[in-house]
Amino acid sequence: MKVTEKCDVYSFGVLALEVIKGKHPRDFICSISSSSLNLEIALNKMLDPRLPTPSHNVQDKLISIMEVAFMLR
Template sequence: MAVTEKCDVYSFGVLVLEVLMGTHPGEVISSMNSSSLGQGIKLEDVLDHRLSFPVNQKIEDDLNAILKLSQLCLCADPKTRPTMHDVSLLLEIRTGHN
């Protein structure tokens, strides 16, 4: 397999999930790729249990947006993954830093 920008996008998705989960997301990624369950992943199912669930709605919304972004980055078909430029723009829009 050739190393492409889309490989970097996939790696970014893995990194994002690892930060949210506090551990390597191998099982989650496998379940995302083996079925349509990936679209049904919920923040409360993957958020590191050592952290308290956010009580602030804005923080919860931001974390959910980041979780969805990681799912886009982890699409099995590299052609459907966003570019890192798109990822950067989505994060800037979400945080209000444009």
């Protein structure tokens, strides 16, 4: 496999999801690649339950980030 900038971007995304979820995001990655995504439901499913519930403002920002990420897939 040739290492490119795309590999770095993908790896960073997986790492970011792992930090947010508190575990490896393999199931989440499979589900978003195989179905249409309601971002608010996905956000609630992906957040680490040990973290405090984010404020509405933070939720909006996370959803915006997810929208950009899913446009690039």
